[in-house]
Amino acid sequence: MIALEPTIKNRPEFFKVRVKRQDGPGKEPYWELHKIKYESEMNVISVLQRIAAQATNLDGKRVNPVAWDCGCLEEVCGSCTMVINGRVRQSCSALVDRLLAENPDEIVLEPMTKFPVIRDLMVDRQRLFEGLEKVKAWVPVDSYYNMGPGERQLRETQERNYPLSQCMSCGCCLEACPQYNKIELTQQQGESDEAFDARKKAAFDQAFVGPHAISQAMLFNNHPTGKALSPERLDALSGPGGITACGNAQNCVAVCPKEIPLTTSIARAGRATTVHAVKKWFDK
């Protein structure tokens, strides 16, 4: 009698991967099907590596390798975000066994929809980093000289800040947020790089800054020196694209791979901006 373990019994020899491809900005996307030999302990990264090495699609036709972004492969760098089987996540920690358990027929890979596609699964997340600039997500130290230790901090403060500080700018929260919509501009003929950059920045500035940036603002407002910029951060969050643009859908916190309490940060930012507005009114 043969009694295979269920996990072994279900292991296919091959599995299919459907990739949404796009040759460049403004080009029509198309689907491409690949067949991959099953091995144990695969993740989406190793699947894409196999596709690159095979250089052919399901029908044996020679195709260009799929472009995608990756870095550390252990979910701390934030590079490899994509939409996998309909859900935004890091491709390094998306394990094939689990994906096939979700959908035994095929694994579906798509680029994030909230950022302009550069090529295939690679998107341009410049706007995400602009958000950090907008809220001045840094500690305004006087200098980088040796000036002795920083302030002592309660363990409680560290434990409140550390989870926020683990945000790796992956963009999952932005993909899931109904208020964060794609802005895709194209460089006009004769427009300099600098002018194009300035035009993009202006457009980003008017649109929702995103939960990741709100959370970073709260992180630095809770730092002994960082809070010196608190009024400026709250001003930024009170203006267009700030806290009022949040529709409270709470999708962000649900998809965050680092389980950062984003909605707690948003709630704190909401209170802080209200207090800030009242204070400003009285100080007039």
Place this chain on the structure above:
Amino acid sequence: MSEKRVVVVGGGLAGLASVMKLTELGVKVDLISLTPVKRSHSVCAQGGINSCNDQTRQLGDDEWKHLDDTVYGGDFLNHQPPVKEMAYWAPKVIELMDRLGVPFNRTGEGFIDRRRFGGTLYKRTAFAGATTGQQLLYALDEQVRRQETEGMVRKFEFWDFLGPIKDEEGRCRGITAQDMVSMEIRAFPADAVVVATGGCGLIYGRSTMSVFCTGSAASRCFQAGAKYANGEFIQVHPTAIPGADKLRLMSESARGEGGRVWVPRQAQDPRAPRDIAESDRYYFLEERYPEYGNLVPRDIATREIFDICVNEGLSVEDDRMCVYLDLTHIPKAELDRKLGGILEIYEKFQGVDPRVEPMKIFPAVHYSMGGLWADYVKSADGGLEPGAPQNHMTSIEGLYAIGECDYHYHGANRLGANSLLSCIFTGLFTGPSIVNYIENQKQGHAETPPTLLESARQAQVDRHESLLTGNPDSDENPYLIHQELGDLMTRVATVVRKNDQLTDAMAKVEELHRRAMKVSLSDTGGWTNQNVIFAKSLQDMFPLAKCLLKGALQRDECRGAHYKPEFQKPSLTAEDPAERRQQAEAWCDEFEANNERYLKSTIATWDAQTMSPDLTYEDVDTSLIPPRPRLYGLVGADIIEQVWKARAKAKAEGRQLAPT
């Protein structure tokens, strides 16, 4: 001179620290990086960053002891003046990072908490959970973003560094780089160039390193004439999680917080680990190294784990080599507070909760101790001369190397939590040196001859074009060649090295190199072509792989991470005290003779004609702490130490030893 402009290549800890310091000194910076700098490989560093501190000082620690531990752990191949300077800067580096907002773990009273790391008996290591590298990098990234808004920094992210530009006098006048999205190739003139491009783990295929750690940037400098040093010294980290795409690091901090390494005494004991009684467990590191226990230096822990699995056959599993790393005796709340990040990684990728069940781990390639040769100026007190233009300058004038891609600090084996320190330290320390270098130059970046820039750019355009179209008849696939290279290097040049295997591997690598030079690309397009970027970095892995193999072949000794069983010095065997003493004397004689020959940096220069490195050897500055035998766990260590101390004393007193 008018405005100063420096190109910094690489946006990890070293690169960002350099940018930050340079901008503070009024220098404008073009920052070139393969990836958005916030995603650099430094994020993978987990455990912490070392410095002596108020607490350890009261137990007898000081900066000098940090220096001593570092060079003893590095088997004395480290250059001591830079290490001394680093050790004395260490407390200041941590204080600065604290001011920049790094959320270091705190004691109940609000001080920075510390833990113990390998190769020391003091709790020197400051940490932010188990993602210290990520936290330090973010603090620097934030400051660089701040400088960017001030107009001091232009970031070029997703740009691939192609090589330094040298003028007729051999001075570095800028770089060429390629936009990985549009594929545009551009020349960047600069007053000085800093490369901070990390390690070369991808030469081994799978390692604990990120996908961009190919070493190609260092290799491009090497092929342009910079010297490369100690290439054969590659750290294999004792504890990593084996995976199909990557070997994920399991931080030394797991052992620093009390984690214990063991295997069942009975080979492949079928029982679940928790059902195996204490007496049936072999805590081999604790038994073999009573003083340091699980926190012996990395090279030693790695060899022991390898030995337990390969030679003693005690691997936990029979079809895959691994040992247990056990944290299950530590309270969950404490684990979450101090090690949360790494436990999540294990849980996510292995589907097992390491708080409940011991982890299964095995060694993996982790760090390049060697790197681009760089100069320094020794100060009167034995450290580095602040502001000296030669500090960290490579053998190409005006080209600086810092961080993992330099070679000074870690000798033959790096101590845990010293890498984050060396990266930030070198970035900060070299700022004034670079400024002084620029101020001594007659011609600045604005006066760079346009023809020089254009010819350098054109040479890179030619390389690019010929890769796209040059080999229509070839069917060499770059990804498959990379796999072959990785498998080969992992087999012959990791934990155990043997001369016949190394000789054989050199011939194979030569053949792979020639094949890699005529790869055929599956993508010949001009937009975001990752295929051609990878092919270039693959080609550039070979010069470093060749340095590594040739350096290993020619070094007939055991030193730190470089281990050749054939040349291992034996333990003492005699029981009779007089005879044992004699053996110890002979052991020390051999040790001295060996140092005479091999206590030297391996220096490689590239010969483009033969496509191979030429090696020479250079003395190591050991003027501060005389080399002594590294005796962790050796049988007869006590008597060897006695003999050695007598000799050292005699030497210090300037008298000859009477023959015994």
